[in-house]
Amino acid sequence: MDYTTYRTDGQGGLRRVQTAAAPLPSDGVRVAVRAVGVNFRDVYVIRGNRYRAPAVDQVPMTDAAGVVVEVGSEVTRFKVGDRVCSTVLPNWIDGPLSAHGMARSTAVLAEYFDAGENDVVAAPPHLSDIEAATLPVAALTAWHAVAELGVVGAGDTVVVQTTGGVAVFAMQFAQALGARVIVVSRSRDKLERTGAWAAINTETTPEWDQQVLALTGGHGARLVLDMGLDDSLRRSARAAAYEGTVAIIGVVQQQTNPLDIYTVMNKNLNVRGVETGSRAMFERMNRFMAEHGLRPHIDSVHDDVDAALDRIASSPYGKVVLNPRC
Known part of the structure; x- marks a missing residue:
């Protein structure tokens, strides 16, 4: 199976790359991306700023909601058809942050992304894909500061x-x-x-x-x-x-x-x-949101990356989301 991945071109834009799907490891899950949350940091990763040049040949963005379409032979946490969210720092499962927890980050701007079964969390069932895509950075950082401290x-x-x-x-x-x-x-x-x-x-x-x-x-x-x-x-x-x-x-x-x-x-x-949060924090937050019926405030939804980046740079109210299926 070939699928589309987006990579930074080092000039402030993105290029489409056809990627051949690799065999899943025994603990892996393959996720079909349904929506991508856009964060302020995504602007300078793709476009750079006065302190940082645009990234070169990097799959950008970290926040996604999607559906599991394939699982490895030893996966027990998820099954095909489950709705999941990416985690930004997949090494940070629980406990205090460490160098190991910061050593790896997720990249999700593609039709599919592969992850370990421990690298994703179940999406709150009361949220749509658009809403769930807002959670990995913005919601978790806020939850960490307000509740976990x-x-x-x-x-x-x-x-x-x-x-x-x-x-x-x-x-x-x-x-x-x-x-x-x-x-x-x-x-x-x-x-x-x-x-x-x-x-x-x-x-x-x-x-x-x-x-x-x-x-x-x-x-x-x-x-x-x-x-x-x-x-x-x-x-x-x-x-x-x-x-x-x-x-x-x-x-x-x-x-x-x-x-x-x-x-x-x-x-x-x-x-x-306050650096985002662990997977355990993410799961506690999701339970809290479901119990209290909390839903994200969506500022706007875009099917164009440049439009989404322009909006996030213009001080939106709430979250900006990229929806390739619009």
Whole structure:
């Protein structure tokens, strides 16, 4: 069987390659791709940016939902016809992240992709393929920060920066856990869509950290999700409560992002990075979403890669998805 794979051309675009299907190993599964989630990092992998040249001869994108069409002789976790999602870091099954967990990444922009049976998870049954394709990076990163760190409880305040895919998932998870969400964005229209407990427009209130303190009676937020915006870390630390957590869940700034060390020390803050999540986290998240009936916010669906990349670069509300079957 031959199938189409897309590879980066090193010039900011993609080329179609006909790939011959290799025999599956005994623990392998072959997945027919039904939808692909697009992330901010996919823009610079394919097109590059001021710091990084476009990738050369690489299968891009990591997030896919699809159907198992073939299994190896010793596969027990899945059968033909099962709907699955890719995992971004397939070596990270459970426990803390390690160098081994970071050593391998998934590539899915093709008609089919092959994976080990431990490299995919069952798609939530209540979600469509389009919805399930949004989960591997954006939803899992948000879930890791909001739920797996174990710092948020009912009645706590959570600050979420921006209204992109990770941010919108974070709002949903925090609200489902009973937290009060304060969303920070420069877009009035997007702020009005969030349904958050409070919204701060950075165009009119650039000192949003002070507004967070005012809204919380001076206590600050138990968790601040920092998207790595220009000069966001200092404000995130100032907006956090004593013994609070600042979780860095994105890196989109174009300049150095300084950190107010005095505030971190003085408040006994925990400042930590959040890298997607393990397969075990993914499975816990999927169960939580099914139990609470949570569905992704889909900004747009495209059948053209360039259109999807253009949209993800223009600050969408929620997730952008590529659907080759449109």
